[in-house]
Amino acid sequence: MNVEKIIKTKKEIPIETKTIIHLSLVNSKLNDAMTQALKPFDVSLQQFNVLRILRGQKGSPANLSTLNERMVTKMSNTTRLVDKLLLKGFVKRQICPSNRRKIEINITSEGEQSLKEMDKAIELAEAEVLVGFTHQDLEELNTLLDKF
Template identity: 70%
Template sequence: MNVEEIIKTEKKIPLPSRTIIHLSLVANKINEIITCSLKAYEMSLEQFNVLRILRGQKGKPANLSTLNERMITKMSNTTRLVDKLILKGFVDRSICPSNRRKVEIRITKPGEEILLELDKAMQKAEERILNNLNTKDLEELNKLLDKF
């Protein structure tokens, strides 16, 4: 990906600025591919993330605070995401019997089933995104990204 070609400039961009622009362009491309992969399932990346978090709970309920903490994209409208997933039948929400102020959220069987399909779609998207990188490249890239 040539930054100068993409943003259509002939001027030399200072390395720090070029790096930030490059990271932004790569992030946008990754997001575009993933969003396209999930669109066939009428699922947003954030909804997918909520389902994965709930699956990771291994049957234990999560609350909105837990979801917010573990979200890749931090947002304040987690309640709305959960509401949409409830309408789709992928999660359910109940009041905690021991603490009526606490709301418990769990993934449903249909939610687990759609997540298996989404896992396959995401694997294909990841392969498409990373097709030019080998294992050594990925390890090196992750070391560099860890420095952030």
């Protein structure tokens, strides 16, 4: 990905600025690829993330605070995400029997089944995006990104 070519400049960009622009462009490309992969399921990337978190709970309920903490993209509208998943039948929510102020959220069997299909689509999108990278390239890239 040639930053100067993409932003159509002949001017030399300082390496720090070029790096930030480069990361922003890569982030945008990745988000677009993942969003396109999830489009047939009518699920956003954030909703997909919520479903994966709930599946990772292995049957134990999660609350909104847990979901917020574990989200890849931190956001304040987790309630709205859960509401949309509830309408699709992918999650269920109930009041905690021991603390009536607490709402418990679980993934449904329909949600788990749909998530398996989404996983396949995301896996294909990831493979397409990373096609030019070797395993060693990815290890090195992750090492560099860990410095953030």
